Amino acid sequence: MSLKVEQLPRNHNSLTESYEIVRRFVSEPTELRxxxxxHRGNMFLMKDETDNPTGAYKWRGSAVKLNRLFGNELSGVVTASAGNHGxxxxxxxxxxxxxxxxFVPEGTPQSKLDGLGRLGAKIHLIGSNFDEATEIARRYAASHDQPFIHPFDDYDIMDGQGTIGQELVEQFREQSxxxxxxxxxxxxxxxGLIGGVSRSIKELTDGRVKVVxxxxxxxxxxxxxxGVSTSARQMHYEGFSRIYSSTSRPGQDGSYCRIQATRPNEEVDGTRVNLVGDYCARSINQYVDEFLVVSPRLIGQFYRENPNxxxxxxxxxxxxxxxxxxxLPRASLLYLVSIGSGKNQDPRRIQNLIKGP
Structure with missing residues (x-):
């Protein structure tokens, strides 16, 4: 019988415990600069999640999940990944x-495969997309009596990623x-990232910090x-495909929906997911204020303006x-905080974004 990975109820103590686990692996918070x-006076800040052996933030969720699941008795685990979670x-x-x-899908950037190899992972390159690789990994884990660790649809994973939000709240205080x-x-x-970060930020600031x-x-x-679950207003501005601004929250019965992606973008491989996670959607609907959908053209523009x-x-x-x-038209000045979530580049994909369609 394979080890079942239980989903435990979340409470405020889980935030504190998650933070303590993460600090065992990396002793200091990542930089906010x-x-x-x-020209309007808005200040842009970035929390840099790339300065670690994996080049991305996803180790945080892994640390919390594996510690809660195994304590000090870890042997082997199975997961599926587009690269960074693995x-x-x-x-x-x-x-x-x-x-x-x-288990990683075919077409995964070589930089991420190389990273997996350096970190000692056994790599199974299989499946035409993330969903196929995930299903194959689940079956493999069950047949080999090993736990399967989902890369995002897991409360422990979200708690780990949410430690970024805890660090941000403290850094907001330090920087006034x-x-x-x-x-x-x-x-x-x-x-998984926004499900965890939005929860920790909202709970630690009484909901006053906006999460997008x-x-x-x-x-x-x-x-x-x-947009559908929260009856969000859908707006269109130059530079955006869409903006969803929440006007309500799901009812007390917790009703919500999950809708398939239109057509997952191949070049932005780290977010190439067909369906938002179930647990993730619940957290998003409870804590997130708005969603932006941006054109890949703007990502190409970012690299043209920031070639290094x-x-x-x-x-x-x-x-x-x-x-x-x-x-966007607004009266007040803002502190705009972004999360630089990974640096495992595929030069070919970046060039495709720069060239555009």
Whole structure:
């Protein structure tokens, strides 16, 4: 019989415990720094999640999940990944004395495959997309009596990613940034990062800091699902495909929906997900204020204007969203906070974005 991975109820203590687990692996919070101001006086800041052995933030969720699941007795785990989650699981597993088998879809960037290899993962390159790789990995884990770790649709994973939000709230205090003037932009694929970050920020600031999800056109499952579930107003401005601004929350019965992505974007591979996670959607609908859907053209523009950027397209997505958001008509000045979520670049994909359709 395979080990069942239970989903436990979340409470405020889970935030504290998650933070303590994460600090065992990386002792200091990642940096929050200003990177520019615009002519209107808006300040742009980025939380850099790339300065670690995996090059991305996903080790956080892996650390919390594996510690809660195994304690100090980890042997082997199975997961599916577009690359960064697999590296996170492999790194944490190796630090805990265990190993990881990672199922990745065909077409995964070589940089991410190389990273998995460096971290000691056993790689299974299989399936034409993430969903196929995930289903194959689930069956493999069950037949080998090993736990399957989902890359985003898991409350423990979300709690781990949510430690970014905890660090941000403390850094806002240290830098004297007023909660009511802050907007945090979060890149979204399956929803694990925003599900965790939005919860921790909202609970630790009494809901005063605005949280905005950013998706790229095509890979829009979370945004569209949010729009329908919360009866969001859909607006159109230059630079955006759509903006969903919540006007209500799901009823007390917790009703919500999940809608398939229009056509997942191949070039922004880190957010190439067909369907937002079930647990993720519940958290998103409860805590997130708005969603932006941006054109891949804006991501290409970002690389033309920042040719030395080390961020991968999904890692730059929230910066692109913040830049476009700053051009919306509004009276007050803002602190626009983005999460630089990964640096495992595929040069071919970046060149395709720069060239455009």
């Amino acid at each position: 200003e990177y520019k101001r615009d 590296q996170g699981v492999a790194w944490v597993a190796s630090k805990m004395g265990g190993s990881a088998e990672v 940034l007023h909660h009511d003037d802050l907007v945090v932009f979060v890149p979204v694929g399956g929803g 999800g950013v998706q790229v056109e095509g890979s829009d499952s979370a945004a569209v699902s949010f 950027s080390t961020l991968e397209p999904a890692g730059a997505l929230s910066l692109v969203g913040a830049e476009a958001y700053s051009n």
